[in-house]
Amino acid sequence: ILNVEQSPQSLHVQEGDSTNFTCSFPSSNFYALHWYRWETAKSPEALFVMTLNGDEKKKGRISATLNTKEGYSYLYIKGSQPEDSATYLCAFCEYNFNKFYFGSGTKLNVKP
C-alpha cells in the first residue's frame, strides 16, 4: 500500500483568505496525480488531473502545482468563499495505471 499524505487535516479560514494544501506521494513510478473536491452529501468531483512534472493548472480561483521528482503537489485557493467549504482529496496513480491511492483529505471550512 502506497503512502499518500495530505496536510493539514483541517483548516478554518475567513471568507476572503487565501489558503493552500499539500499532497505528498511517492516520487517513483509516477503516472498521474488527481485533485478532487468532496462536498457534504455529494459525490467527489475532479478538480485537476496532472501528469507532467512542473504542471500548473488553474480553474477560477483554484490552482495546483506538481513536482513529481520530489513527490508533492500544492493546491491553492485564492480569496476563499463559503462555497469552497469541502474536503479536498488528492489521489496518486502509479505507472501501471490501474488504481488510485487517496490521501485522507484536507477539510476546509470557510466562515462568512
Added chain:
Amino acid sequence: DTGVSQDPRHKITKRGQNVTFRCDPISEHNRLYWYRQTLGQGPEFLTYFQNEAQLEKSRLLSDRFSAERPKGSFSTLEIQRTEQGDSAMYLCASSLDTGSGELFFGEGSRLTVL
C-alpha cells in the same frame, strides 16, 4: 442523469446479515472501481474492473467481500456476515482507460452495522 448512480444510499443492518450494493457507471466507461471510506480517512481501494474482468482486489479485503460486473455494465458489491467494522461509506467510481483517467464517483452507499 447520466452520472454514476449507487443504490441503496443508506443501509442499516444487523451484524451477521448479508448486504449488497449496486453501482451503475457512466455507460461508455470501461473501468469501474469500488472504494471504502471511513471517518477521517481517505477512500481505500477495494477492487476494480476492466469491462467485466475483475483485475485487482485489495489484500485488505476478507473473503466475505465479493464483487461482480456481469456483462461489463453495472456492478454489485456483496458483504457476507457483516461485522461492525464494515460500517463505512462504499464509493463506486467509473472512468475510461485512456486519457486522463479522471474518476467519476457516485454519491456512495453508507453502511451501518449494528
